Amino acid sequence: MPCCSAGAAAVPELPEVETTRRGVSPLLEGRRVSAVSVRDARLRRPVPPALPALLGGQRLGRVRRRAKYLLFDFERGTLIVHLGMSGSLRVVTPETPLLPHDHVEIAFDGGRCLRLRDPRRFGLVLWTDAPPESHALLAHLGPEPFAEAFSASYLYALSRGRRGAVKNFIMDARVVVGVGNIYASESLFRAGIHPARPAGRVSLARYAALAGHVREILGEAIEAGGTTLRDFVRNDGEPGYFRHNLKVYGRAGEACCNCHAPLRMRVIGQRSSFFCAACQR
């Protein structure tokens, strides 16, 4: 197998969440909720027992995304959905057979149902009647990777004096959102930065490269999601498992596609990290 054609990871990172948003929103926006059923409320936090009463009859406005949270704007509040480690959303018809772990279903008029499937139940379904940006879970999030605020100077200034690994730094949602374990390894590889290097010892120029690569790689993955065959209307809407070119993630022992040295794996901040010790310093 060539070095740069990898299998996919099974975790919804930001590109998968964005792809889910783009797949689901045109099917549901503007429709009114006709029924809500919660088959298993035991997610990361309990699904609000009042969810059917809260959502019933309301019209869905826009579907937005902040970090990896999906925000369904209704007339009287916002449904906050997080896919956790194994969550996926599908839009189906009411007759569509349930799959295992289809925990929450929101039926809309017009015959479409939004189903949340989440085997590991690390996901979230919450309701807020306040602006979701002020919700405790979202209030302290850093900039989006595509926002201008996510810049080299921002990373440089914020990281001064920090001794923790740069990989942990860019995975910290208070620094920047949406950089999960896979894309952290990948973007650091592209930027030539060793993942364990203290964040405070990365130069402005290298943070410029890193910010660029984070945007590039997330953008590529979103593009890939848009072009990958995925159908949110039928049963094959498993999100997030589209192929993406992973150059180091999951490839310990394989040859670096740049210098052919064997790639390494090391646990940094309780997470598997993949890198090339020759290319990344």
Add this chain to the structure above:
DNA sequence: CTTTACGCCTGACGGC
């Protein structure tokens, strides 16, 4: 303040 460890959960996988 920064940094680190933990636990939530199930499916996949390896060893015996």
Add this chain to the structure above:
DNA sequence: TGCCGTCAGGCGTAAA
């Protein structure tokens, strides 16, 4: 073949 231990991982939270 089948059982069982281990691992994976986002991310909030507690603790250092």
